[in-house]
Amino acid sequence: xxxxxxxxxxxxxxVLALCVTVGVLLAAVGVVAAFTAADSNRQLDDVVNRxxxxxxxxxxxxxAMVDQETGIRGFAIxxxxxxxxxxDQGLRTEAAQIALIGGLLRTGPLEDxxxxxxxxxxxxxxxxxxxxxxxxxxxxxxxxxxxGQALVDASTTTRFDELRAxxxxxxxxxxxxxxxxxxxxxxxxxxxxxxxxxxxxxIVLAGAALMLGLDRLISRPVTHLAGQVREVAEGDYDKDLDxxxxxxxxxxxxxxxxxxxxxxxxxAEVREARQQIEWVNDxxxxxxDELTRSNRDLEQFAYVASHDLQEPLRKVASFCQLLxxxxxxxxxxxxxxxxxxxxxxxxxxxxxxxxxxxxxxIGRLTSGxxxxxxxxxxxxxRSQLEIRAGEDGEIVWADLPTVEGEEPLLTTLxxxxxxxxxxxxxxxxxxxxxxxxxxxxxxxxxxINVRDNGIGIExxxxxxxxxxxxxxxxxxxxEGTGIxxxxxxxxxxxxxxxxxxxxxxxxxxxxxxxxxxxxxVPVQEKVKEGAV
Numbered sequence: 197x198x199x200x201x202x203x204x205x206x207x208x209x210x211v212l213a214l215c216v217t218v219g220v221l222l223a224a225v226g227v228v229a230a231f232t233a234a235d236s237n238r239q240l241d242d243v244v245n246r247x248x249x250x251x252x253x254x255x256x257x258x259x260a261m262v263d264q265e266t267g268i269r270g271f272a273i274x275x276x277x278x279x280x281x282x283x284d285q286g287l288r289t290e291a292a293q294i295a296l297i298g299g300l301l302r303t304g305p306l307e308d309x310x311x312x313x314x315x316x317x318x319x320x321x322x323x324x325x326x327x328x329x330x331x332x333x334x335x336x337x338x339x340x341x342x343x344g345q346a347l348v349d350a351s352t353t354t355r356f357d358e359l360r361a362x363x364x365x366x367x368x369x370x371x372x373x374x375x376x377x378x379x380x381x382x383x384x385x386x387x388x389x390x391x392x393x394x395x396x397x398x399i400v401l402a403g404a405a406l407m408l409g410l411d412r413l414i415s416r417p418v419t420h421l422a423g424q425v426r427e428v429a430e431g432d433y434d435k436d437l438d439x440x441x442x443x444x445x446x447x448x449x450x451x452x453x454x455x456x457x458x459x460x461x462x463x464a465e466v467r468e469a470r471q472q473i474e475w476v477n478d479x480x481x482x483x484x485d486e487l488t489r490s491n492r493d494l495e496q497f498a499y500v501a502s503h504d505l506q507e508p509l510r511k512v513a514s515f516c517q518l519l520x521x522x523x524x525x526x527x528x529x530x531x532x533x534x535x536x537x538x539x540x541x542x543x544x545x546x547x548x549x550x551x552x553x554x555x556x557x558i559g560r561l562t563s564g565x566x567x568x569x570x571x572x573x574x575x576x577x578r579s580q581l582e583i584r585a586g587e588d589g590e591i592v593w594a595d596l597p598t599v600e601g602e603e604p605l606l607t608t609l610x611x612x613x614x615x616x617x618x619x620x621x622x623x624x625x626x627x628x629x630x631x632x633x634x635x636x637x638x639x640x641x642x643x644i645n646v647r648d649n650g651i652g653i654e655x656x657x658x659x660x661x662x663x664x665x666x667x668x669x670x671x672x673x674x675e676g677t678g679i680x681x682x683x684x685x686x687x688x689x690x691x692x693x694x695x696x697x698x699x700x701x702x703x704x705x706x707x708x709x710x711x712x713x714x715x716x717v718p719v720q721e722k723v724k725e726g727a728v
Contacts, residue, residue, distance in 0.1 A: 210409060218402040222395055229391045236384030239377045246300045247374030250310070253293040253300075254367045258360065260289035261321065265356055268329055272348045275341035283329075294318055297366075306373040313366035320359040328355050425452065513539065568603045570596035570644075574631060577610045584618045588626035596633050597642055599711045601691045609687045610646070612680040613707060617648035620705070625649065640713055641693070647706040653697060661697065684709075 205213075267283030297314055301307045328351055336344030516538045523535070571593070578591045585591060591614060599606075614629050621627040633644045653661060661681050688695045688709045698706035 211406070214402060214406060214409075218398060221398050225391050225395045225398070229388060229395075232384050232387045232391065236381050236388065239381035239384060242377035243374060243381060246302075247370060247377055250297050250300050251367060251370045251374060253296045254363060254370055256289060257293040257297075257317070258363045258367075260286040260293065261324075261356075261359060261363070262286075264290070264329065268332055269348060272332060272336055272341060272344040275336060275344075290321065306369065306376060310366060310369045310373060313362065313369050317359065317362040317366055320355070320362050324355040324359050421448075421452070565600050565602060567598050568601050568606055569598050570606070570633070573603065573607050573610060576607055577614055580611060581614055581618060584615065585627060589618065590626070590628045591631075592629070593631035596631065596644075597713075599642060599691075599713075601711065605687045605690070609684050612684050613646045616680055617646070617650055617705065620648075620650045622649065622651055635713070636710070641710040642713060643708060643710055645698075645706060645708050647698075647701065647704060649704040652701075652703060652705050 263282040264286035267280050267286065270279035271277075271283070273279075294314065294317070298311070301311050301314075332344050332347045332351075335347050516535060520535045520539055523531075574591070574593045574596065578585075581591070610631075614631075617629045618627055627648060627650065629646065629648045631644065631646050633642050635641070636643050685695050688711075692712050693710040695707065695709035698708055700706075
């Protein structure tokens, strides 16, 4: 019954059960390993911080006693106090090392043996001092070196040999203590290795179980399902999909089969849509070919206008001007008027052709975009229009940014906008043109405004002013061909911006246009104004 229940488990539940089992086993191994590691650390601490320092202290104690014995003999021979320095240093070292060894000892059988050995060393050291060292020192200090030397010759080395034997016995017991701690640390290390092997075995067995389970529940069913899906992908949309394995995979197979049925139902619509798209693509291709032909015709027209039309037109204009200069006043008044009409028409035709050529070159003959400082551009524009502005005219600007574009085209843009403002000025009113700039709400574009105090533009003509050759006034009222604002619009759109007329101003004309923000160049807080 339990087997049947396991068979209905989801893959997630199976993996979770396996992970919990492995986790419990590894946790148990980890707890044992923690206790073993703690014991190993304690034993290593005994070796490194107790037994080894005690053994080193015993060596230093033995050296200190030898130094004392050597100092006594040297003092007895020479009687010089300087020869007692090894003896005095040995006394201090003896006391320090005995205290160090005693402080490192803990409780336990081996520690008690070392403690007894240390007590014996201290007892025999005191006996050697009392029976040998101190009498020799007193004799030398009271009776002279000869008396001390006599005592040295008469004494035996029994006491000193017993002392050194006691030190050697203590060192042996300390070595036993150190070896025991080292053996216990080694045993703990071996237990740690065994625990690691056990943990690795648990992980390997769990991995093997997981791989077998995944192969039976996922890999083979997925391969079977993938084969069926490939058959459907190859065009057999009526094939029913089935799957074995984990419940999730069976659910996935049902979902894929539902998708297959939906694809089959919508296939006819897709084919119909594809036919429509192909038809639209054909139409777009025809339009693209037509646009290419139109652009080619435009380039051909520009070439013809700049070469083939200019030369005969210059001849017509030249000969008309010659007729006007040579026969002016010699014919009747009507003939002079006709000749003047011909001269004026030829000149206007030349201006129209030149303006049309300039319009067609925008975006076609390019020098590449660079960083353009609009402050510098306005300075150049003001210099060009200085005479037209007059002594009382003003061209002012403030906080203009650096943008990315073609400086000659941007100069032409401002020359046309500000030139129009100067052309359509109000009689008896000094012209004032103000250029300002600021970021839009999104921070992606500069909004630049050119405003004047001229005659303005009626709202009904707002959509016509940017049309090529569109004039709102008679030719005899204002000069020009009516292409200036069309050139401005094309320059703005070539730079990725847009242009419009502000109809909310109370007087004059206000033109807005946008230019993309140049990334990485901050707004320069500066104001430059000038009057010309």
